[in-house]
Amino acid sequence: MSSRVRNLDLASDMRTKLRAVGLRPTRTRVALSSLLFAKGDRHLTAEMLFEEATRAKVSVSLATIYNTLHQFTEVGFLRQVAIDASKSYFDTNNTEHHHFYIEDRHELMDISPTNVIVGKPPVPPDGYEITRIDVVVRLRRKTDSQSS
Secondary structure, three states: OOHHHHHHHHHHHHHHHHHHOOOOOOHHHHHHHHHHHOOOOOEEOHHHHHHHHHHOOOOOOHHHHHHHHHHHHHOOOOEEEEEEOOEEEEEOOOOOOEEEEEOOOOEEEEEOHHHOOOOOOOOOOOOOOOOOOOOEEEEOOOOHHHHO
């Protein structure tokens, strides 16, 4: 199957999925969803998706990218992983899993579910429920003095 046929199939599939969750399948949403989901599971920032869209000749503003990513997160297409107050990644794998964050490379990686055991979660305050527990393990390379 050619990549053009796969892209058309993905676009058609995304139009159906967008309608199913109550989002209009606009040209921009379909184009962005094709960029997001054509390469399998991955982690992107809004800026990374903006660069991909620009290279793919998708005319879109960074604000529209942010809005679309947040809409896709709200309907469950993506998971947002906050690294700090100014940096969030959007994960195309929306199953329960945790992450390594490689600080010097600004890269997010999945941790195998068998490698993290979350103990007893805290009891939430009255009127609240836990929706998800996210574990982000921050990594940096050892310096030579640390490795000995």
